[in-house]
Amino acid sequence: DDSLYQDLGERQGIEQLMQDMLLFIADDRRIAHHFRDTDIAELHQQLSDQLCDITGGPCVYEGEEMLESHKGLEISRADFNALVESLQLAFDENGTPVSAQNRLLALLAEMHGDIVNR
Numbered sequence: 047d048d049s050l051y052q053d054l055g056e057r058q059g060i061e062q063l064m065q066d067m068l069l070f071i072a073d074d075r076r077i078a079h080h081f082r083d084t085d086i087a088e089l090h091q092q093l094s095d096q097l098c099d100i101t102g103g104p105c106v107y108e109g110e111e112m113l114e115s116h117k118g119l120e121i122s123r124a125d126f127n128a129l130v131e132s133l134q135l136a137f138d139e140n141g142t143p144v145s146a147q148n149r150l151l152a153l154l155a156e157m158h159g160d161i162v163n164r
């Protein structure tokens with residue numbers, strides 16, 4: 047079922063959404079520091095692949111598991127929520143349908159336990 051992938055605007059819509067989210071994160075003093083040493087172009091690529099993959103699109107995410115990639119990054123529940131706020135600002139900017147927002151948020155919530163480690 048690729049309906050969520052479709053509702054997010056396919057690959058191009060997902061890439062735009064992730065670009066906007068990363069720009070909002072860069073402006074968020076609560077969490078921007080986490081990404082200081084990160085190659086943002088590479089992260090954008092990995093995020094776009096991952097979301098395309100988990101929403102039923104024709105992509106295969108080949109990056110690290112969430113537990114592995116966030117290990118040692120000291121990410122708190124508040125950090126996680128702050129990232130979700132940036133995603134919600136990106137949803138607004140892109141006119142993402144509310145039903146698609148909720149479905150994507152539910153998929154991301156499943157990763158919470160592997161990402162938050164503080």
Ligand code: HEM
Binds near residue numbers: 077080096121125129
């Ligand atoms: C549902 C929420 C999240 C998802 C789906 C997600 C997804 C990802 C993905 C796909 C990668 C790339 C892994 C790779 O390159 O192999 C990554 C890396 C990273 N994530 Fe997350 N992440 C989430 C939450 C967070 C939060 C809340 C923070 C910190 C505030 C964070 C900080 C980072 C950092 C700093 C990296 C890059 C590490 C490096 O430079 O190698 N992530 N994330």
